[in-house]
Amino acid sequence: MSKKLIPFLIVILLISLFLSTSHFPVVDAAENSWMTKKSMSTVRGGLGVAVVNGKIYAIGGSNDDTQLDITEEYNPATDTWTTKSPMPTARSGFAIAVYQSKIYCIGGTTGDSGFTGVTEVYDPASDKWQTKLSMPTPRADLCASVVDGKIYCIGGKKYWGIDSFYQELNVTEVYDPTKNSWTSKAAIPVPVLGAASAVLDGEIYVIGGSRHFQLGSELATVSSNQVYTPENDTWSTRANLPTEESYGAAVATSGVTAPTRIYFIGGINGSDYNTVTYAYDSGSDVWSAGASMLTPRMYLGLAVVDDVLYAIGGINGDKWLNVNEQYMPLGYGTVPPELHVLSPENKTYTSNDIQLVLSVNRPTTWMGYSLDGQDNVSITGDTELSDVSEGLHSITVYVNDTFGNIVSSGNVSFSVDTFSPQIVILSPENKTYGRSDLQSVFTVNEPVSWMGYSLDSEDNVTVTGNVTLAVLADGSHNIKFYAIDLVGNTGASRTVYFEIAPFPTVLFVAVAVTITITVASAYLILKRRKSATIQT
Structure with a gap:
């Protein structure tokens, strides 16, 4: 990069920091901090929360022993709520998952009628619901996760025996949305109810929850972190939560604008409603604590949009909640953007006009390139490198994101050869x-x-x-x-x-030519002699 460009890049950096709020409406909050957003219209806990196309859908739940069918849509960009079509079956404690932009609500409790295995699908695009094949094991307070187009429904509770007591389950049942069918998989080693789950690198983490250590005993909260690998249908364990928690919620950040982590939020431990924020790093298998949530609660819904978390609803003792609190994760805005040069490639081109094609995983405030070590050229996106000379070349692309992170593509070498072989x-x-x-x-x-x-x-x-x-x-x-x-x-x-x-054609021609020349010469000599005689 040219030294002349260093002051210019410093100016760009300062401007990008100033302009960053125009790209991400939530960056006015500092990383590892909570703030209050607009509340839901309906107070409730045990609801399901899911994200489709950047919008959050809060579905069902209960309040004051009333099962709800309410569907509300939250738009983080405008901080507004909109009411949508109600879920056909009013219920709480159900599993919720998203596949191909549709929301699957599975199982749950319907109140006096007990637990259900009903599977209902909401399409936000049409604002309509459909009923699919029910889950084989009716249950509530289970968790669901999507891996490779399959929905894994794990754990939960059902009534035990003839008494009105429930027991935790070790059941793992898998729903295939394309076939509308259910299959059973390896049971979770430690059966739990009220656990939270999240997916990271194709594995399902089932975190915390409650269980009876023996039949008829009191319900106990656990801190287990059980990991299911769908690829080989096996279970393993990882580092436990720092504290025993049940009825909390979990999501994973993507690593785009915040480091890739699993976050566990809220829950209950004994009689204490918690504000805990725990972040799990799978690389080091270590949990760390973040800033405490503003409102202590359990049975809440948790969503993540653009690596920003939203904790919605829940219950705090006898009080059902409609609060909506936003959390900026640890290290938010510190992850550099991913920059890839798709063209030119490391090869020889037969044209002097070459397309510069880039891939950047989030908005930028400035982009530019340096060809063969020359001064940077500012661009707004893909462009054409015109009249590139014959021979070897190298190009480096630079990007400045809305958080002020500057990254370089590194040198991409290529050559131009438009000359035909001689x-x-x-x-x-x-x-x-x-x-x-x-x-x-x-x-x-x-x-x-x-x-x-x-x-x-x-x-x-x-x-x-x-x-x-x-x-x-x-x-x-x-x-x-x-x-x-x-x-x-x-x-x-x-x-x-x-x-x-x-031969003999060549010889014949040669002889013929010789004879012709000889005859012609003799004729000329005789003609000259005859002319001389006449003159005498």
Whole structure:
């Protein structure tokens, strides 16, 4: 990068910090901090929360022993709520998941009628609901996660025996939305109800929850972190939560604008309603604590949009809540953007005009490139590199995101070759040959992928080098050689014209010419003598 550009980049950096709020409406909050946003219209806990196309949908739940069918849509960009079509079956404690921009609500409790396995699907685009095949095991307070197009419903609770007591479950059932079918998978090792789940790198983390350590015992809260790998249908364990928590909520950040982490928020431990914010780093298998949530609660919904968390609803003791609190994760805005140069590639181009095509995973305030170490050129997106000279080149692209992070693509090397290969024919030459077999000899000035020749304007004949032109017919001929270089440029030689007149034809012609010359000479001599006699 040119030293002349350093002051310019500093100015760009300062401007980008100033303009960053115009790209992300939530960056007015500091990382690892909470703030209050507009509340839902309905107080409720045990609701399901899901994100489709940047909008959050709060569905169902309960308040004061009343099961709800309410669907509300929250737009983080405008901080507004809108009421949508109600869920067909009023319920709480159900599992919720998103597949192909549709929201699946599975199982739950319907109040006095007990637990259900009903599967209902909401399409935000049409604001309509559909009923699908019910889950085989009716249950509530389970968790659901999507991996590779399948919805994994894990744990939960059901009534045990004939008494009105419930028992935690170790059930893992998988729903295939494309086939509308259910299958069973490996049971979770420690059965839990009221656990939270999140997906990271294709694995499902089932965190916390409650269980009875023996039949009839009091319900106990656990801190377990059980991990399911769908690829091989196995379970493993990772570092436990710092504290035992149940009926909290979990999501994973994507790593785009905040480091990739699993966040566990809220919950209950014994009789304490919590404000905990825990962040899990799968790389180090370590939990860390973030800033406490503003409102202590359990049975809440948690959503993540553009790596910003929204904790919605829940219950705090006897009080059902409609609060909506926003959390900026640890390290928010510190993750550099991902920049990829899709074109040019590390190859040779046969045109002097080359497309510069970039991929950046989030908004920017400035982009530019340096070609062959020259001064940076500012661009607004993909562009064309015009009139690039022949030979080797390198390009480096720079991006400044809305948080002031500047990244470089690194050098991308490429070359330009628009010249056709040059072919020189050494043999045959423009002359007459007295034999019918001729050795062709030609040279090419660069490596090629194909060579060939055309004799007497016939179809091309592929060759790998010099060849013998065998059994050529008597008479006139012409030959032309072609070659294609390694990048597709086609070259052609000049056309060589030659004759084939083999013995005895050559001898006959020579004798005939000699006789003709002799006769002509004798005639001229005799004519001169006769003229001299007449004059005398």
